[in-house]
Amino acid sequence: MNGIHDLGGRDGLGAVAPPPEEPVWKAEWEKHAHTLFPMAFRAGMFGVDAFRYGMEQMDPVEYLTSPYYEHWLHSVQHHGIRTGHWDLAEVDERTRYYLENPDAPLPEDKDPDGELVAFIEAVVPAGAPASRDTGKAATFSVGDRVTVVSDAPRGHTRKAGYVRGKTGVIVMAHGEMVYPDTAGNSLDETSEHVYTVQFTAEDLWGAEAAEPNGTSTFDVWEPYIVPAAS
Incomplete structure (x- = not known):
């Protein structure tokens, strides 16, 4: 990618100073954002490289000022629309509904037999060999x-x-x-x-x-x- 998403070697951004300790999840929503990757990967929406490219579709300012897992959300949304799994109007409507009805029940479980959970437990530790x-x-x-x-x-x-x-x-x-x-x-x-x-x-x-x-x-x-x- 030829843009701000390619940060290697850029001057003026300051030193990388990770904290000595930090929680795995900084907010509850990050857990749900993380689960979207293996779910969409298993559905054939993207591979790892296409997933990275989906993050590179973000506006440069938004990319630099947003948390890491917002990048993941953007990529999943980008590829979900690209592959026809959903449209942006549907995503916006579902978001509006839960903002207005935070106590509303979630959609029914689409993985009653635990196949997706088993897939995640296998893939996350081992990765997907390239x-x-x-x-x-x-x-x-x-x-x-x-x-x-x-x-x-x-x-x-x-x-x-x-x-x-x-x-x-x-x-x-x-x-x-x-x-x-x-x-x-x-x-x-x-x-x-x-x-x-x-x-x-x-x-x-x-x-x-x-x-x-x-x-x-x-x-x-x-x-x-x-x-x-x-």
């Missing part, structure tokens, strides 16, 4: 010097702006993984080899701003990189 094995040969190997392609792809991508055009060395090869630039844009799933590339701080930020001897690593899918110029 590894694939189609037999595709890898173009690059550990030790290769590569440069991240400096372009601005439309739609969802995991190629962060701050590494575009930068050169580093492959330090790990992970095999094939789901390619977010297809899966995240609701295209047919494809897979590409993934590599961990190590960059020097100077290569990323310039000699004046870089910490001495610092390095950073970044995972790239094969279409993101080309052999470095000699």
Whole structure:
């Protein structure tokens, strides 16, 4: 994504200072927002990459000023409308009804046999593996010097702006993984080899701003990189 949603390497936003302790849920509604993800995932509304892209549809100001689980709500609503599971008028009407009738009973249980609960209990701890094995040969190997392609792809991508055009060395090869630039844009799933590339701080930020001897690593899918110029 080419916008404020790609925050990596941006200056002026201040340090990340997580509190030493915080509750799992900061508000009761966050629990319900969390359950929407596996429910919608199981219904086929999106995969993980498309879910991320749904959050990237938020207005930049709203994205920066809203709590984390509001991003989840926005994505589920976006894909629910996109796939025809509901329309915005229905969502607005249901919201209005419960705001005016907070003690009204909730809709009847759509999972009386506990299948959704069992699915959540299986998927949340284990995750949904992104590894694939189609037999595709890898173009690059550990030790290769590569440069991240400096372009601005439309739609969802995991190629962060701050590494575009930068050169580093492959330090790990992970095999094939789901390619977010297809899966995240609701295209047919494809897979590409993934590599961990190590960059020097100077290569990323310039000699004046870089910490001495610092390095950073970044995972790239094969279409993101080309052999470095000699």
